[in-house]
Amino acid sequence: QVQLVQSGAEVRKPGASVTVSCKAFGYTLTNYYIHWVRQAPGQGLEWMGILNPGGSTTSYAQKFQGRVTMTRGTDTVFMELSSLKSEDTAVYFCARDLIGGSTGWSPGEYWGQGTLVTVSS
């Protein structure tokens, strides 16, 4: 069955970078766009960007432009966030887009389990 499995928790110092991975099982990675969404402690969901694993095209929320990079491997997508600040402490989720073959529809039914990134000196 379809599953997205993310990498484990990370701790970084301010100014550093972090890469979170999201491995796809049960479907062909290139057939569906992948969204990245984060959630700071006690806060709401925040859309970060979207990756087309089939063509490696990306679109990022304005807030993260210049600091985020989304890429893909064989069955895995990656989200790198640089110049980390304490405010980047959050759980980061990957989510498969709802419609295969589209150019992005909405975060769909399949989400990773989340990866906690803690930024602390």
Add this chain to the structure above:
Amino acid sequence: QSALTQPASVSGSPGQSITISCTGTSSDVGSYNLVSWYQQHPGKAPKLMIYDDIKRPSGISNRFSGSKSGNTASLTISGLQAEDESDYYCCSFAGSRTWVFGGGTMLTVL
């Protein structure tokens, strides 16, 4: 891209109906039939409840329904059950291949 506006909290008794609103602008909610709703229990990933403003994914109870008027989308839960107590988020396509979430609403079943 400003977050969509949702009430911070709503509540209802078992068996009642509640509605959660999600207000955006003519650049997002009002321009596309692409509002989705998610339920999130503490420590869990969000779960898709409604997409394309009004559609339910397979397996989602018909007690959950979506609607939209102008720049405001709504999620209605009828026949409220204890298990519905959760956080709910709306999300809308905002053009130029970007999306925006609402601030979230905590539903309490009294």
